[in-house]
Amino acid sequence: MSDVGHNSGSIVAERLWSIVCRIERLEDEKKALSADIKEIYQEAKSGGFDCKTIRALIRERKQDPADVEEQETLLDTYRRALGPYADTPLGAAAMERVAAHA
Amino acid sequence: MSDVGHNSGSIVAERLWSIVCRIERLEDEKKALSADIKEIYQEAKSGGFDCKTIRALIRERKQDPADVEEQETLLDTYRRALGPYADTPLGAAAMERVAAHA
Amino acid sequence: MSDVGHNSGSIVAERLWSIVCRIERLEDEKKALSADIKEIYQEAKSGGFDCKTIRALIRERKQDPADVEEQETLLDTYRRALGPYADTPLGAAAMERVAAHA
Amino acid sequence: MSDVGHNSGSIVAERLWSIVCRIERLEDEKKALSADIKEIYQEAKSGGFDCKTIRALIRERKQDPADVEEQETLLDTYRRALGPYADTPLGAAAMERVAAHA
DNA sequence: ACTGAAGGCTGCCCGC
DNA sequence: GCGGGCAGCCTTCAGT
Numbered sequence: 001m002s003d004v005g006h007n008s009g010s011i012v013a014e015r016l017w018s019i020v021c022r023i024e025r026l027e028d029e030k031k032a033l034s035a036d037i038k039e040i041y042q043e044a045k046s047g048g049f050d051c052k053t054i055r056a057l058i059r060e061r062k063q064d065p066a067d068v069e070e071q072e073t074l075l076d077t078y079r080r081a082l083g084p085y086a087d088t089p090l091g092a093a094a095m096e097r098v099a100a101h102a
Numbered sequence: 103m104s105d106v107g108h109n110s111g112s113i114v115a116e117r118l119w120s121i122v123c124r125i126e127r128l129e130d131e132k133k134a135l136s137a138d139i140k141e142i143y144q145e146a147k148s149g150g151f152d153c154k155t156i157r158a159l160i161r162e163r164k165q166d167p168a169d170v171e172e173q174e175t176l177l178d179t180y181r182r183a184l185g186p187y188a189d190t191p192l193g194a195a196a197m198e199r200v201a202a203h204a
Numbered sequence: 205m206s207d208v209g210h211n212s213g214s215i216v217a218e219r220l221w222s223i224v225c226r227i228e229r230l231e232d233e234k235k236a237l238s239a240d241i242k243e244i245y246q247e248a249k250s251g252g253f254d255c256k257t258i259r260a261l262i263r264e265r266k267q268d269p270a271d272v273e274e275q276e277t278l279l280d281t282y283r284r285a286l287g288p289y290a291d292t293p294l295g296a297a298a299m300e301r302v303a304a305h306a
Numbered sequence: 307m308s309d310v311g312h313n314s315g316s317i318v319a320e321r322l323w324s325i326v327c328r329i330e331r332l333e334d335e336k337k338a339l340s341a342d343i344k345e346i347y348q349e350a351k352s353g354g355f356d357c358k359t360i361r362a363l364i365r366e367r368k369q370d371p372a373d374v375e376e377q378e379t380l381l382d383t384y385r386r387a388l389g390p391y392a393d394t395p396l397g398a399a400a401m402e403r404v405a406a407h408a
Numbered sequence: 409a410c411t412g413a414a415g416g417c418t419g420c421c422c423g424c
Numbered sequence: 425g426c427g428g429g430c431a432g433c434c435t436t437c438a439g440t
Contacts, residue, residue: 009401013387016258019248020388023262026241033234034415037227038437044223048200051438053176054220055414057184058227060177074155075162081319082159082326099314101150115285118360121350122286125343125364132339136431139332140421146325149318156322157430160329183217184224200216238416252404257380259418261388264381278359279366286363361434 041051081095143153245255264272347357366374387401 009387009405012401012404015251016248016253016384016387019244019251019253019258020262020265023241023244023258024265026237026244027262030234030237030241033230033237037230037234040223040227040230044220047219047223048202049180049220049223050176052413053173053180054223054227056173056177057180058224058231060181061224061228071155071158074152075158078151078155078159078322079162081315081322095315095318098150098318111285115288117353118282118285118350118355121346121353121355121360122364122367125346125360126367128339128343128346129364132336132343135332135336135339139329139336142325142329142332146322149321149325151322151325154429156325156329160326160333163326163330180220183213183220201213252406253384254380256418257377257384260377260381261384264385275359275362278356279362282355282359282363283366358434365433 041054044054045051077095143156146156147153245258248258249255347360350360351357383401
């Protein structure tokens, strides 16, 4: 073990400290932001808005700008297949793919 | 500490053991069920189905038989208000309630 | 409904928009911070640290040392109480009773 | 596309239904077990036990004791390294491994 | 004060 | 082997 090695513990400790410190700092900032958000919800509530609905709205907006439709289409196929269960109106064609796989 | 107290520890310990044991047993059963479910998903996958979509389908069916509509109505009001943001097509009337509250 | 009332919908909508907008902004910032934290953990991992342990360390530092000790003490009490049951034949027999009952 | 193919949609639909149905059944059973567990925790609480501690106990029992000890040891190493931060009393040696990795 | 829900964190499993 | 996605657990917070 070299002299450098002898001191490397300190160096490593310092790096560990740096890591922990930075993470804790960032987590504090996150916590502060959460508090701010909470405050806004309270303000909304005071203004007569329904917070639960606002949460739903924001949740929706978060996933809207995505490819929801593609997933929705496939889900619809499955839904139709399940609906009357033994019935396959126009989902049959789409289901052929699955049958072909078998 | 009386003799009764001396023995009560055992009694309490037995009760604690009973509690822990029963919980662990139930958790094992839960785990077994999870394994079964997983197996079915694999079977589905082998059959050419899309597991993610099946999950979505099941999730939907779980919350469908509820009062989704009531919540949806209010959400729609808020959604319309936000749409063009400053616009209040027919959500204005619904929004009066909020205004009155202010 | 007055003229003021006629416009109040817009005003309310604007307030709603303000609320939603600010919340989404704050949530974006939170998300960014989460990404930063994740990055630091990756750096830690690259440096040969065990991330799981670092997480444990940070979790521990977040709590009051007194609480930690108290919790640990109680856990030890329960652990000791359970020990004789789980590890002895007598305990095993008692275990059967409960198992049969379940 | 054969006649069989013509009907395969129904067949596939039936298989899908089977999958969904079985999964939902199993999930219901899981839910029931969760309710049972919750009930036991309530019973524990009524009996004067601390549920949080019981949960910790069960969590601990789920793991290999060796792993628990190893994790605790590593945590201690990190803790000592961080304590006076720049100080590495006897954690230095343990930290060498990390240094070697860098 | 307690219960029920919402969000965040953790461990697991799959695909790359 | 690793990073992402997903389900479960824990914690916190609003509501009662």
